[in-house]
Amino acid sequence: MTKQLLLGQTLGFSGNPLIGDWNDAVQFDSAGAVLIEGKQISAVGSAAALRAAHLDAKVTDYGDALISAGFVDAHMHYPQTGIIASWGKQLIDWLNTYTFPEEARFSDPKYATEVAERTLDLALDHGTTTLTSFCTIHPASVDAFFGAAADRDMAVIAGKTCMDRNAPDKLQDTAQSAYDDSKALLEKWHGKGRASYAITPRFSPTSTPEQLAALGALWSEHPDCLMQTHLSEQLPEIAWVRDLFPDSRDYLDTYEAFGLLGAKGLYGHAIHLEQREIDRLNEVGAAVVHCPTSNTFIGSGLFDLMGLAKTGLSIGLATDTGGGSSFSMLRTMAAAYEIGQLRGTALHPAQLMWLATEGSAKSLHMSGQIGHLGAGAMADITVLDLGSTPAISQRSGRAADIWDALFPTIMMGDDRAIKDVWIAGQKRRA
Incomplete structure (x- = not known):
C-alpha cells in the first residue's frame, strides 16, 4: 500500500x-x-x-x-449552480423567478449531468470535499449527482426534492410518486461507495400533508438515512406556513406531525426559531445548518449561531448555492463572522474552521469519517x-x-x- x-x-x-x-x-x-x-x-x-x-x-x-x-458543505442546491448571484429577490420570488424555471431543465439527464459535474468541480476548486445537496423532482437529477460524485470518489449526500403543491405543474410529483421515487433512489444509491441518501421534502409549503406523511413513513422505514429540508428562513415564509397549517403549533410542528423530526434531520436556515422549536430540536438531537451568504443575499435575517450553540444544538455550515452567493466555504466562513459581529459575537478563526469541517460533519452524523x-x-x-x-x-x-x-x-x-x-x-x- x-x-x-x-x-x-x-x-x-x-x-x-x-x-x-x-x-x-x-x-x-x-x-x-x-x-x-x-x-x-x-x-x-x-x-x-x-x-x-x-x-x-x-x-x-x-x-x-x-x-x-x-471543507464540508452541509446544505446546497446543485441545480441552482447556473443561477447563483441572480439579482434582487427574496425567498418566494426567488423560487418563482429563478429556481423553478431552472429546475425544470433537469428533466434532461444530459443537462443534469453537465451541471452536476460543473458543481463538483467548482467545489473541489474551492476546497470543498463533501456536498449535501437538494436535487430536483426528476430521478435523473439524483442519478447525475451521485454518478458524478462516484467518478470523483467524493462523499456526498443528496436526495430527490419532493413537491406536490405551490410549484409549477411540471415540477410537481404526488405523495405516492414522491415515496416511490425516493425509495427506489435510496435503494439504488444509499451506502453505495461514498454516497448517502437524504429524504428531501423541499419545505412544508410545497408539500401537502399527504406527501409529508408519505415521506415520514419512508424515513421510519429507513432511519439510517438523513432527512433534509428548510425551516424558518424568512418571516413571510413562516406566515405562509401558519396559513397552510393552521393547527400546527409552529413551523417545526409541520414536520414533527408527519414523522419528519428526528436525530438525523437537517433543517436549513433556522433563523427565526421559537423556543419550543429549539427545545424540540435539541431533545431529538437534530441539526440546523447556517447558510450565511444566502441569509444576507436574499435578506432572510441574522442566524443566532452562538445562542443556539450554547444550548448544545448541532450546527453545520453551508453555502446554500445558489441562494448563497458563493461556492466558497472560505467566503461562507467570512459571512458567518460578519453575521456574528452584527449579533455581538466575533467568532474566532478556530471556531469558523471547525464549523466548516468537524461541525458540518457532525451535523451529517459523519464525525470521524469526513471533515x-x-x-x-x-x-x-x-x-x-x-x-x-x-x-x-x-x-x-x-x-x-x-x-x-x-x-x-x-x-x-x-x-x-x-x-x-x-x-x-x-x-x-x-
Missing part, C-alpha cells in the same frame, strides 16, 4: 470550540505532517517523527501552507496557501500567530487560496 506523507502546518480539532474555551479543542502543529495509507489518514503528528518512522512514504512538502480537513484531520478518517484534505494574493500576503506577513495568519485568508480568500485538494488519498484538484 502506497504511503503519502504531507508536510506543513496542520490544524485539527479534539472537541467543539463553540463550547467552552476554544483553545482546549484545537490541535495545531506549525511543523506537522499527515500520513495517508490507501484512502485513509493513518496518523497526524510532528513532521520529524513521522518522517523518521515512515522512510518509505512519498513526501509532499507544503512548507508553511496549512493542512486541514476538507476530520485524524487517524481513521478518509483522506479528504484541503491545503490552504496563507499568502495567496498580494492583499492577503501583506496582511498575513504581519501575523503574530497562526490565527492572525489564517484570518485574512478566511476573510479575503477564494479559490486561489486552495493550494491542493486530496480526495480519498488522491490529489484531485479539478
Whole structure:
C-alpha cells in the first residue's frame, strides 16, 4: 500500500470550540505532517517523527501552507449552480423567478449531468470535499449527482426534492410518486461507495400533508438515512406556513406531525426559531445548518449561531448555492463572522474552521469519517496557501500567530487560496 506523507502546518480539532474555551479543542502543529495509507489518514503528528518512522512514504512538502480537513458543505442546491448571484429577490420570488424555471431543465439527464459535474468541480476548486445537496423532482437529477460524485470518489449526500403543491405543474410529483421515487433512489444509491441518501421534502409549503406523511413513513422505514429540508428562513415564509397549517403549533410542528423530526434531520436556515422549536430540536438531537451568504443575499435575517450553540444544538455550515452567493466555504466562513459581529459575537478563526469541517460533519452524523484531520478518517484534505494574493500576503506577513495568519485568508480568500485538494488519498484538484 502506497504511503503519502504531507508536510506543513496542520490544524485539527479534539472537541467543539463553540463550547467552552476554544483553545482546549484545537490541535495545531506549525511543523506537522499527515500520513495517508490507501484512502485513509493513518496518523497526524510532528513532521520529524513521522518522517523518521515512515522512510518509505512519498513526501509532499507544503512548507508553511496549512493542512486541514476538507471543507464540508452541509446544505446546497446543485441545480441552482447556473443561477447563483441572480439579482434582487427574496425567498418566494426567488423560487418563482429563478429556481423553478431552472429546475425544470433537469428533466434532461444530459443537462443534469453537465451541471452536476460543473458543481463538483467548482467545489473541489474551492476546497470543498463533501456536498449535501437538494436535487430536483426528476430521478435523473439524483442519478447525475451521485454518478458524478462516484467518478470523483467524493462523499456526498443528496436526495430527490419532493413537491406536490405551490410549484409549477411540471415540477410537481404526488405523495405516492414522491415515496416511490425516493425509495427506489435510496435503494439504488444509499451506502453505495461514498454516497448517502437524504429524504428531501423541499419545505412544508410545497408539500401537502399527504406527501409529508408519505415521506415520514419512508424515513421510519429507513432511519439510517438523513432527512433534509428548510425551516424558518424568512418571516413571510413562516406566515405562509401558519396559513397552510393552521393547527400546527409552529413551523417545526409541520414536520414533527408527519414523522419528519428526528436525530438525523437537517433543517436549513433556522433563523427565526421559537423556543419550543429549539427545545424540540435539541431533545431529538437534530441539526440546523447556517447558510450565511444566502441569509444576507436574499435578506432572510441574522442566524443566532452562538445562542443556539450554547444550548448544545448541532450546527453545520453551508453555502446554500445558489441562494448563497458563493461556492466558497472560505467566503461562507467570512459571512458567518460578519453575521456574528452584527449579533455581538466575533467568532474566532478556530471556531469558523471547525464549523466548516468537524461541525458540518457532525451535523451529517459523519464525525470521524469526513471533515476530520485524524487517524481513521478518509483522506479528504484541503491545503490552504496563507499568502495567496498580494492583499492577503501583506496582511498575513504581519501575523503574530497562526490565527492572525489564517484570518485574512478566511476573510479575503477564494479559490486561489486552495493550494491542493486530496480526495480519498488522491490529489484531485479539478
